[in-house]
Amino acid sequence: MALNSRNEESVVQCPVCSEKMESFEINPHLDHCLGVGASAGKEPGGEEEEEDADADADAECGDPGEPGCKKARWSPAPADGTQPGSRRVSAARSPAPSTRKQPGSGAQPASKHQAPSPVFALFQKTQRSPSLAAASPTGTDAPAPGCIAFTSAAPSQSVVLSEANQEERKKLVSLQQLEAKPLAEIMRPGALAELIGQSKVLGENTLLRTLLESHDIPSMILWGPPGCGKTSLANVIANNSKKQSNTRFVTLSATSANVNIVREVISQAQNERKLFKRKTILFFDEIHRFNKTQQDSFLPHVECGTITLIGATTENPSFQINAALLSRCRVIVLEKLSVEAVETILLRALSSLGISILRQDKEADSMDGSKESEVQISIEREAVRSIAYLCDGDARAALNGLHLAIQARIAEAKKPLSNNGQQNTPIKNIVIKETHIKEGLQRSHLLYDRAGEEHYNCISALHKTMRASDEKSALYWLARMLEGGEDPLYVARRLIRFASEDIGLADPLALTQAVSAYQGCHFIGMPECEVILAQCVVYLARAPKSTEIYMAYGAVKESVRNHKGPLPSVPLHLRNAPTKLMKDLGYGKGYKYPANNV
Numbered sequence: 001m002a003l004n005s006r007n008e009e010s011v012v013q014c015p016v017c018s019e020k021m022e023s024f025e026i027n028p029h030l031d032h033c034l035g036v037g038a039s040a041g042k043e044p045g046g047e048e049e050e051e052d053a054d055a056d057a058d059a060e061c062g063d064p065g066e067p068g069c070k071k072a073r074w075s076p077a078p079a080d081g082t083q084p085g086s087r088r089v090s091a092a093r094s095p096a097p098s099t100r101k102q103p104g105s106g107a108q109p110a111s112k113h114q115a116p117s118p119v120f121a122l123f124q125k126t127q128r129s130p131s132l133a134a135a136s137p138t139g140t141d142a143p144a145p146g147c148i149a150f151t152s153a154a155p156s157q158s159v160v161l162s163e164a165n166q167e168e169r170k171k172l173v174s175l176q177q178l179e180a181k182p183l184a185e186i187m188r189p190g191a192l193a194e195l196i197g198q199s200k201v202l203g204e205n206t207l208l209r210t211l212l213e214s215h216d217i218p219s220m221i222l223w224g225p226p227g228c229g230k231t232s233l234a235n236v237i238a239n240n241s242k243k244q245s246n247t248r249f250v251t252l253s254a255t256s257a258n259v260n261i262v263r264e265v266i267s268q269a270q271n272e273r274k275l276f277k278r279k280t281i282l283f284f285d286e287i288h289r290f291n292k293t294q295q296d297s298f299l300p301h302v303e304c305g306t307i308t309l310i311g312a313t314t315e316n317p318s319f320q321i322n323a324a325l326l327s328r329c330r331v332i333v334l335e336k337l338s339v340e341a342v343e344t345i346l347l348r349a350l351s352s353l354g355i356s357i358l359r360q361d362k363e364a365d366s367m368d369g370s371k372e373s374e375v376q377i378s379i380e381r382e383a384v385r386s387i388a389y390l391c392d393g394d395a396r397a398a399l400n401g402l403h404l405a406i407q408a409r410i411a412e413a414k415k416p417l418s419n420n421g422q423q424n425t426p427i428k429n430i431v432i433k434e435t436h437i438k439e440g441l442q443r444s445h446l447l448y449d450r451a452g453e454e455h456y457n458c459i460s461a462l463h464k465t466m467r468a469s470d471e472k473s474a475l476y477w478l479a480r481m482l483e484g485g486e487d488p489l490y491v492a493r494r495l496i497r498f499a500s501e502d503i504g505l506a507d508p509l510a511l512t513q514a515v516s517a518y519q520g521c522h523f524i525g526m527p528e529c530e531v532i533l534a535q536c537v538v539y540l541a542r543a544p545k546s547t548e549i550y551m552a553y554g555a556v557k558e559s560v561r562n563h564k565g566p567l568p569s570v571p572l573h574l575r576n577a578p579t580k581l582m583k584d585l586g587y588g589k590g591y592k593y594p595a596n597n598v
Contacts, residue, residue: 183403184396187349189232190239197341219309224334227394230312234283249281254289269307280307287311288320295322302328316453336393343388345395379432386434390441401441405432471541492518506546
């Protein structure tokens with residue numbers, strides 16, 4: 001019993017012809033069923049080899065009436081140009097009759113070239129598209145070398161893609177990418193020539209451009225406002241480092257990394273340098289979010305060259321970066337992008353998406369070369385210019401605003417029903433107008449941080465324009481601060497200081513006006529208190545100016561601070577004498593009250 005059960009366990013069934021055999025015979029049998037041995041041992045180009053292979057397959061397969069009996073087989077490369085290694089079923093050859101007998105029945109004819117068994121779908125690696133079939137020089141479905149594909153007995157229909165269809169296909173792929181990635185990430189530059197708007201730093205014959213082209217990257221701190229190209233410049237350096245076998249590029253962000261992760265990257269950099277002589281470039285985004293103690297972890301490794309540090313920050317490095325780290329890095333100041341630079345970036349994005357730009361002399365529904373069945377997307381030139389003005393020099397905000405407008409118009413075109421419940425007619429021409437842009441970007445993208453660099457820049461501008469009696473400019477900087485989210489009480493406190501420092505005794509009521517403005521802001525808050533601050537700003541800007549008090553007190557303060565030796569004691573006649581002992585010691589003796597001497 002045990003022997004019989006062991007024999008049954010060692011018997012397996014062929015997945016091709018369903019024949020049962022011992023387990024050690026399955027591998028050679030599969031090679032024989034699939035025709036690997038037959039195709040490897042014979043030269044291509046003969047009818048006899050194919051018929052012999054069919055006969056061998058029929059003999060091995062067994063009964064032709066069983067499912068899976070007839071197989072597509074491996075055929076060598078014939079003289080008609082078919083690639084070797086492809087699975088082929090010929091429909092042109094006339095089937096040879098088979099006289100194999102079934103048990104209990106007579107001889108039945110069997111076609112040698114029936115449709116392949118569904119089991120062969122397991123071995124199919126690639127599917128042929130009609131476009132690839134049309135690309136075949138012989139007009140047949142000829143797979144590439146190493147690919148397994150099945151041919152149909154029916155003639156295939158050739159499909160030729162025209163250049164217009166290919167361009168349409170590229171455009172659809174690009175528009176589909178918008179659903180997975182932001183447009184700003186898709187359009188991120190990959191080469192130095194694609195960076196736009198930083199000609200002062202990356203222009204021809206500049207120091208940084210020369211170093212980047214020679215692949216000699218120094219440690220640097222990239223300082224600039226959001227959307228000016230800090231991360232894009234790091235991406236260009238990363239692409240260049242991939243072309244160099246002796247350089248690796250690592251990207252970290254202070255928003256997600258900690259000191260332990262930095263130490264791990266530095267340890268890997270030490271191993272790469274020691275074992276493979278490869279240098280490591282570490283791009284650390286938002287480096288100002290690391291405090292100065294955490295920034296100390298970079299110091300020794302930047303000093304000895306284990307890593308080349310590229311830090312990116314929107315804050316002033318003088319205040320946010322460790323002084324010792326600043327001395328080991330070069331500060332690169334990236335400026336806010338101009339309107340022309342942002343418009344160029346937008347036009348490049350529209351070109352890559354296949355979106356046309358309408359001229360002023362062209363109607364919105366007239367497209368040159370467009371077919372009636374194709375959906376065309378276009379945008380007005382004024383809409384592009386509006387984005388460039390509203391984004392305030394932030395290329396990321398501009399591209400994301402364009403992305404939002406495109407998605408909104410496409411979603412509106414796909415609506416099956418209109419507002420009144422009627423069926424919408426298909427929209428063939430989608431036009432993005434200036435009103436759509438302003439609807440998505442309702443106000444300008446204000447660059448302001450209540451605790452950052454722009455906070456101090458704006459309050460300094462407000463103070464200096466009031467000092468210059470320029471009330472219009474002062475109102476502008478006040479609006480910049482309040483619309484950016486500044487605390488109105490902070491502005492009111494600064495106005496109180498201005499009333500005493502820059503006006504002083506020239507108009508003593510200025511201080512009263514400023515204190516009243518502070519109290520009014522404290523009582524009613526924003527947004528009602530903004531007009532109170534505006535009134536105070538205009539009053540202080542128009543008031544006569546005098547720095548007499550400010551200068552006098554500054555001189556006395558400097559004299560006290562720079563006095564050499566011990567400070568002189570208070571004279572006895574100026575001292576107060578509230579007790580008899582103090583009077584006996586001479587406190588207040590000889591003091592003459594001025595009112596009694598009038």
